[in-house]
Amino acid sequence: MCGARNQTGVTDMGMGEIQARFHLARPSFTLDVDLTLPGRGITVLFGPSGSGKTTLLRCIAGLEQPREGYLRFQGERWQEDAYCLPTHRRPIGYVFQEASLFPHLTVLENLRFGLRRNTQARPADLEAAIALLELTPLLGRNPANLSGGERQRVAMARALAVRPRLLLMDEPLAALDYARKQEILPYLERLHDNLDIPLLYVSHAHDEVARLADHIVMLQAGRVLAQGPLLETLAQLDTPIRLGEDSGVVLQAQVSELDQEWHLMRLAFDGGSVWTRQRDLPLGRQLRVHIQARDVSVAIRPQTDSSIQNQLQGVVDAMAIDTHPGVMLIRVKVGASVLIARLTKRSASTLGITVGQSVWLQVKSVALME
Template structure:
């Protein structure tokens, strides 16, 4: 089942004009604050009504201005996960989860057990929200949304209010939701690493319009698409664990590409995603020797994008995988970079933070 959005809406001085399709998996709405991300999911949820257009979930119209269809929120079969968990403070975790099931006409015990196990909240069932950490509350909020038996889940920057430790705790559960939840997810974020880790597809927004949409690796690796600016640019690689070395280094492989990173858990053959920030990639026209960087990858310049200021973004093809490098225009000129140039991408192993790697895929 997929979600199709084609809407126009004026909100004060802001004009939203968005068209995209969200297939099965996690579709991330990605862009700066004020680009229209929350406005879109509120329209999908039925919390606001567009001026014109159409929103469909599978064959079912949630909103159609021409047909005068505007289903109220409770009839849309949508689970909504907010920035703050919004649990009922006077109810236990078990009762909060049951409230989700109430919307679905009751909670099946097998479904309840499956969701509790998937989210690891069995030990929390008799606690009240005030006794939970931020990450625990968000896990319960995910469970409540799942137990409402939704046809779609909306998540509005659900990690924005959490510190880095709690984000690291909760991200694996959103991965489980993506891989085993069984429903499409429309997820709002402005964090590149979060997008690279979770997204099946990406819809990039700029000023209320869709600037690009497509598979996550394609959108994140395109130097012409930088919804958060060049400083936040980065690419996503899909690889598999090729070896675990005794000195605490994991070797990843994708075709002939080999990438050394700090130790990550997983058996050889496990698929992973790796987010690499453009600012961490250097370019050399000859293979450097006697340097501390462990990763020296033969590459070809696919695209060279010169910014209005002193910077440049270079898209590199590394055996079919796309990397981005953020360098200066002066460096690009000194190296004589051009499309098709054969170069080497240089990356320190420690530049790839453990939270930038996720799996399995």
């Protein structure tokens, strides 16, 4: 049980990383994980409902107390054997699905209330959180007069104001409609860009993963199926991670050209570029694009009489059977980037596609994560 001892057991092992190993058995569910997570950026715990995402997050927070547990955060021992650092002594901020604000207090009073028992927090930290999440116009309001997105921004500021070294978020957008999600996602990106602490983010929404994750952990039935840097992990042909209904990749891109005549914009990535419908984005804007395997076709030579305008030359890097024995996934290296295409085994045989072969890809559409 947590709470008996007060030492942190600082060592020089695993500095900068989060090392977690938990075995928690329940009548209808068992969590059994062994993870090493990066000490910076956003790690998304991804998977279907009931896969163990929230349980894992609660174990890291100390809210769940597995008999078999091991947790080190940046070299500090938080749990091992009978020793467990209590939750209130862990330097964490926690954002739940529901903001859980006091209805009789204003926004500012809610934020200040969370600091009363935290001796590490400073007024400057609260002011910085208010500025980062643009809450100044809301400080005098009561929670009943806030939108769902505004309430979650207050909850995020409350978690940041205690000067956490680790920020935990449990599906903070799950209760919001599409419009409110789009309202708050830029603030999550702002946290990513401005904070020098790790953020563990629980989600089963593929658009949130594609837009926010630096690192991903795929959970199913309490176990880890795959983990690693998002862009690299999605590009593996044997990964069980699918953002949406299909295999695909996420690329870091930049708006490099605007075609006002045809209302198009060019998105350049490391190795090539694609055209898509113009959006209200400036030149130079950095964003991610999600390209699914079903939207990529393969040809031996460039196509001159096709309606598909995005054509990229690359080299086949790997091939694997898809979930159906008659279908293949082809990974193609385009410069320093990779794309994945799906085609039938018969098509691959007819075209004579082999690893190391030069091919042309036609990209029908891309999804912008912005």
